[in-house]
Amino acid sequence: MPPEHGGRLALGVSGCGLLDFSTTVHAYGPPARVRDAVAQCNLDEYPDPHAADFCAGLAERFNLPTGLVMAGKGSVELLRLVGLAYIRQRDPVVVVGPTFEEYRMAAEIMGGEVQEIRAQGFGSARPDVQCILDAVRRLRPRVTFLCNPNNPTGTYWDAAEVQALLRACHPGLLVMDGAFQAFVESAWDPLLLVEEGPILLIRSMTKDYAMAGLRLGYAIGAPSIMEPLRRAQTPWGVSAPAQAAGLAALEDREYLQRVMAAVRRDARELVSALRAAGYQPEVGATHFFLLRVEDGRHAAQTLHARGFLVRLCSSFGLPRHIRISPRRPLENESLVRALSALQTPARAL
Numbered sequence: 001m002p003p004e005h006g007g008r009l010a011l012g013v014s015g016c017g018l019l020d021f022s023t024t025v026h027a028y029g030p031p032a033r034v035r036d037a038v039a040q041c042n043l044d045e046y047p048d049p050h051a052a053d054f055c056a057g058l059a060e061r062f063n064l065p066t067g068l069v070m071a072g073k074g075s076v077e078l079l080r081l082v083g084l085a086y087i088r089q090r091d092p093v094v095v096v097g098p099t100f101e102e103y104r105m106a107a108e109i110m111g112g113e114v115q116e117i118r119a120q121g122f123g124s125a126r127p128d129v130q131c132i133l134d135a136v137r138r139l140r141p142r143v144t145f146l147c148n149p150n151n152p153t154g155t156y157w158d159a160a161e162v163q164a165l166l167r168a169c170h171p172g173l174l175v176m177d178g179a180f181q182a183f184v185e186s187a188w189d190p191l192l193l194v195e196e197g198p199i200l201l202i203r204s205m206t207k208d209y210a211m212a213g214l215r216l217g218y219a220i221g222a223p224s225i226m227e228p229l230r231r232a233q234t235p236w237g238v239s240a241p242a243q244a245a246g247l248a249a250l251e252d253r254e255y256l257q258r259v260m261a262a263v264r265r266d267a268r269e270l271v272s273a274l275r276a277a278g279y280q281p282e283v284g285a286t287h288f289f290l291l292r293v294e295d296g297r298h299a300a301q302t303l304h305a306r307g308f309l310v311r312l313c314s315s316f317g318l319p320r321h322i323r324i325s326p327r328r329p330l331e332n333e334s335l336v337r338a339l340s341a342l343q344t345p346a347r348a349l
Contacts, residue, residue, distance in 0.1 A: 018304070019331050022311040023212070024151065024180065024288050026263045027327040030211040030245070031255045037248035038214070038241045047243055049235035054246040058218055061250055062191060067223050070230060071238050071246070074215035075179055075204045078229070079106040082143060082175055082200065085228035087112040091142040096132060098153065098316040100177070103145035115139055118317075119155060129161050136168040144169045147177045149184055152316055152323045154284020159188045166197045173225065179204040179217075182260055184285045191220065200225055208256060209249045214242040263287045266326040273336045281324075288325040291339075296322050299342060306338045 051071035059066040072078040079102050087093060089111035095103045097116040107114050117135045119127030136144060146165065149156040157165070166174050178201060181187050193199050205216040216238060219229065249255070267287040274281050274291065282290040291310075293299040296319050300312050311323035326332055 018307055018309050019327060019335070020309045021324050021327060021335060022309045024286075024325050025207060025210050025212045026183075026259065026287065026325075027266075027331070028210060028259045028262060030209050031249060031252040033248045033252055034209060034211060034245045037244040041241045041244045043240065045240070046236055047238060047240035050230075051238045051243050051246070054216075054238070054243045054250075055218070057247050057250045058220075062220070064191070064220065068194065068220055068226065069218060070226055070233070071216065071218050071243075072233070073217070073237055073239075073242070074206055075177060075202050075217040076102050077215070077233075077237065078202050078217055078219045079103060079145075079175070079177070080109075081229045081232050082173075083107055083110040083112070084232040086143050086173055088142075092139050094136055094139055094141040094144040096127075096144070096146045096150075098313075098318060099145075099147045100151045101315060103147070103175075103177075107143065107145075112142070115141070119150075119153075127155055127157075129157070129164065133164055133168045136165065141169065141172050143173045143175060145175050145177070147179070148190075149178075149180045149285045151180065151286075152288065152290060152311065152313055152318070152321075153282070154286040154289055156184060156285035159190075159192070162190070162193065163196065166193060166199055170197055172198065174199045175202065176200070177202045179207050180286045180288075182208045182256060183263065183287045185264060194220060194222055198222075198225060200229075205246055205249060209245075210259075211245055211249070214239070214245050216242040216246050263326065266329060266332060269329065270324070270326045270332040270336070273333070274339065277336055277340045279339065282321075288323055290318070290321045290323055292321050293342070294320070296320055302342060303335075303338055306341075308335055308338055 054071050055069045056066055058069045083106035087107050087110040091112045093107040093112040093114045095114055095116045097118050104114050117132050190201050200219055200221040202219050206212050271281045271283055279291055296312055299322055300310050303310055313321040313323055
């Protein structure tokens with residue numbers, strides 16, 4: 001069965017007239033120059049087969065050799081390429097959970113045997129890193145998937161913890177999905193790990209620049225890590241509009257700083273308002289957070305009837321939680337009013 005994504009799909013509803021708090025894409029939209037670049041894109045010709053200009057822009061941004069960077073149709077395509085390039089029938093694979101379902105899918109479609117190791121504690125609570133390290137050493141996985149910061153919990157591993165995990169994974173590959181790193185106020189730089197061992201970093205332009213309709217992500221790793229992915233990827237995979245949008249986004253250096261500050265402010269204000277309403281949001285390092293309720297599906301359906309979409313978390317194994325991503329201030333206030341009308345918020349774990 002395909003993984004479940006988002007409140008709208010999970011509830012089987014259209015988005016007309018609904019405020020969508022289920023998506024992790026921020027509510028401020030893409031930069032104006034991205035819209036302009038897409039509008040001016042030439043659709044009569046094939047795109048560059050390897051998104052060379054976009055990759056060169058990334059390499060310049062991060063001061064990396066171009067051979068360490070590749071583009072994909074969003075992070076999901078890159079995850080599937082990991083499966084295709086690295087995972088074979090019955091290979092052990094570790095997923096640090098609860099987390100994004102696509103890691104499991106990328107492994108299982110290639111016949112990998114997935115062990116999900118659940119971190120204890122959500123949000124700002126620290127996971128039991130030693131327990132996870134011990135399990136990885138015991139299982140000796142071909143690939144280990146870590147979402148950092150994690151979806152849906154917001155848990156954020158620090159540099160020393162990830163370094164320890166990388167050592168525990170050796171000689172297997174550590175795939176670290178940093179799709180939400182830009183939302184972390186004081187993030188450490190994972191590029192420092194690329195020379196330390198077999199690690200692949202994955203990022204999403206979708207999340208950073210609010211352009212979910214244009215599938216665009218990228219991966220960074222040592223040449224020996226990247227080469228199998230390049231061989232597995234189909235040419236012309238990243239569309240011309242997506243490549244143009246990516247280049248335009250990279251040129252707008254002020255956008256991320258301004259928008260991320262606004263998103264963090266909105267998240268703080270929403271969390272404070274929910275606490276005042278009697279809820280205990282489980283807050284981590286990201287803009288989105290978990291909210292424990294008596295029954296996640298009932299809460300989501302009740303909110304849908306009032307014009308709001310939230311993310312059901314039963315697919316993460318958290319049936320008594322919903323995930324909320326902030327929108328703009330007035331919209332957040334309306335969600336708080338709707339949640340306040342629910343009978344009783346559940347107490348946090």
